[in-house]
Amino acid sequence: MSAVRCVDLCKTYRQGDQDIKALDHVNLEITSGDFVCLSAPSGGGKTTLLNAIGGLDTPDSGEVYVAGQRIDNLSKSDLADLRLRKIGFVFQAYNLIPVLTARENIEFVMQVQGVPASERREKSLAILHEVGLETLEDRRPAKMSGGQQQRVAVARAIVSRPELVLADEPTANLDSKTAGELMELFTALNERHNSTFIIATHDQHIMTYAKRLIRMLDGRIVEDIDQRAA
Amino acid sequence: MRLFGVLFRLAWRNLWRNHRRTTIMLCAIAVGVWAMIFMTALTRGMVDQMIIEGIRTLPGHVQIHNPKFLDDPSISNPVSISAQQSFDDPEIVAWSSRVKVPAVISSERESRGITLLGIDPVAERHISFIKYDEVDGRFLVDSDDKGIVIGAKLANILETEIGKRVVIMSQDPDNDIADRGFRVVGLYTASTGAVEEAYAFVGRATVQKMLRIGNQTTEVVFVGDDYRDVEALYEVILDAVDDSVSVQRWYETNTYLGSMLNVMDGFVVVWIIVIFLALSFGLVNTLMMAVFERVREIGLMLALGMKPGSILGQILIESMLLLLIGLVAGNMLAWATVMSLQGGIDVSVVAEGLEMFGAASVLYPKLNVDDMILASKVVLVLGFLASLSPAWRASRYKPVEALAKVG
Structure with missing residues (x-):
């Protein structure tokens, strides 16, 4: 089943006097449960594509489908609902709400979804255990390392079992050891929960964890490799 | 409503994120509210x-x-109610009939224009501003008293x-001079x-004789429970008399005092709003800063699906x-x-300076619960309106742009 389908996506930004094609007729289909790396140099269009798939940005033309639902023509409110219920996000930095503890950050999405308190607590403690941070449930982000913060962000992204997890350069601010540990966690969660993961990165090492590697350049997909076959 | 818990928690914790700024703003609000209420209490x-x-x-509360x-x-315009008529109703706390005429008082050295009041000291005791026991000398004993009680300042003038004698001169109903000597007794x-x-x-009977008016008086004064609510008393008096007399509430008799009350109510509102306007700049600035500092966070929450x-x-x-x-702090203060x-x-x-307005030299601030409620309502309602702009601005961020903001 198709988790994500992009049809002829185009997006142009204006920078000074120049038009920058961030997405140039992108066609893409990702199956459910896949683990995909989007790779491109800076300005290559990977974040724009991720934002279009996540409903954070709208393309100039083309169509985006998530779990079979067309999303590029949804209202802001419907897009918010889609992000809340079907997509988990992990960003490069500023991933957590500073005034909430690790557990409260994880519960945040569930709370907005209206999940009862007891269920929220049960699920958040379980996921904290799964990402190895069970002792840090009451710690605020400022008292956690970068790696720990990203683990909490991953826990928050996965806790309500979204169909799709989008991660935009999640390891960019981490050292290589912590980045490796985070990728191990991603792959484990992908296998355990069968969620679809799309990770944007330009780190060659991170790409090795992906089952499928999509390379982009100047807003176009230039290479699509099934790494399971390799 | 299901979101109120998380919104409240976020709001509360964000409030204390910058302790210093919040404390300064709280002090400003508390002092502003204190100034609103205290100055209102003082003026009130x-x-x-x-x-x-x-x-x-x-004036009493109601007059005839x-x-x-x-x-x-x-004295040419006496009231057609005899001094012997009595009034009895639970609304009437005290009443008295008087002869009130303009007159000239003369000592052996000076003369002055005054208002002469012929009273029944027994009936007047519960109405008069004079505390009989505190009068230097003595106050009048009865309606037939031949003495005169004057103000200390007038005596000085x-x-x-x-113990000395003064002469009172006025006009009788025929516009002839009516005068009489009185001994100053108090x-x-x-x-x-x-x-x-x-x-x-x-004494009322003494002045009635002097003015040759028999039992006639010029006004009847009634006092009820509360000067702010004289309507019931007014209705009772209106029912008790006929059309030949005119019945007035105190604020109709003394329009200066009446308008003072209205001016005071208007002043309270203006004062509260002026202070709030000064406060609102600080409030909006604080919220703007708080929003500006949290653009990425707001972007994150929007990205995660918060509406x-x-x-x-x-x-x-x-x-x-x-x-x-x-x-709360301002009210308590x-x-x-x-x-x-x-x-x-x-x-x-x-x-x-205060005397010009009829005010005493010792002020007693009067805390009015209604004024506290009014100040609180104004602060909350106008504060809410002032907060709409920064709040609206925060809610209009596009998540992808907010997340990309450089902190």
Whole structure:
């Protein structure tokens, strides 16, 4: 089943006097449960594509489908609902709400979804255990390392079992050891929960964890490799 | 409503994120609210005192006159109610009939224009501003008393004293001179020198004889429970008399005092709004700063699926919390200040200026619960409106742009 389908996506930004094609007729289909790396140099269009798939940005033309639902023509409110219920996000930095503890950050999405308190607590403690941070449930982000913060962000992204997890350069601010540990966690969660993961990165090492590697350049997909076959 | 818990938690914690800024803003709100309530209490106390003194000085709460008396306050316009008529109703706390005429008082050295009041001292005891026991010398004993009680300041001007004689001169109903010598038996003091200078008291029967008016009087004065609510008393008096007399409430008799009350109510609202306007700049600035500092966070929450309305709600809750804490502190501070000043504030250094308005030299602030509620309502309602702009701005961020903001 198709988790994500992009049809002829185009997006142009204006920078000074120049038009920058961030997405140039992108066609893409990702199956459910896949683990995909989007790779491109800076300005290559990977974040724009991720934002279009996540409903954070709208393309100039083309169509985006998530779990079979067309999303590029949804209202802001419907897009918010889609992000809340079907997509988990992990960003490069500023991933957590500073005034909430690790557990409260994880519960945040569930709370907005209206999940009862007891269920929220049960699920958040379980996921904290799964990402190895069970002792840090009451710690605020400022008292956690970068790696720990990203683990909490991953826990928050996965806790309500979204169909799709989008991660935009999640390891960019981490050292290589912590980045490796985070990728191990991603792959484990992908296998355990069968969620679809799309990770944007330009780190060659991170790409090795992906089952499928999509390379982009100047807003176009230039290479699509099934790494399971390799 | 299901989101209120998380919005409240976020708002509360964000409020204390920058302790110093929040504390400064809370102090500003508390001091502003204190100023609103305390200054209102002070002015309210001053005006209340002026009105109560003014009412006690003469008008009472309701008066009966000859309809022509207000235009021509002379003995030619007596009230057609005999001094012997009595009034009995639970609404009437005290009443008295008087002869009130303009007159000239002369000692051997000076003369002065005054208002002469012929009273029944027994009936007047519960109405008059004069505390009989505190009069220097003695107060009048009965309606037939042949003595005169004048203000201490008037005695000073006339260079007279207790035991000396003064001459009172007025006009009878035929416009002939009516005069008589009185011995000064007492000197009263009042809250203002103007009152001491203006009124002289003599026995009603004595002055009726002097003016050759038989049992006639010029006014009947009634006092009820509360000067702010005289309608019931007014209706009772209206039912008890016929059309040949005119019945007035105190604020119709003394329009200066009446308008003072209205001006006071208007002043309270203007004062509260002016202080709030000064406060609102700080409030909006604080919220703008708080929003500006949290653009990425707001972007994150929007990205995670929180709707713009919830962001708006979060900022408004934060603003309301700030205002509520400031309001509680300001109200308590004002209450404590007023309680500690129950003995009055001595402003005798500017007493002469205050006297012009009929105010005393000791001010007693009067804390009015309605004023506290009004101040709180104004702060909350206008604060809410002032917060809408930063809250609206926060809710309009596009998540992808907000997340990309450089902190």
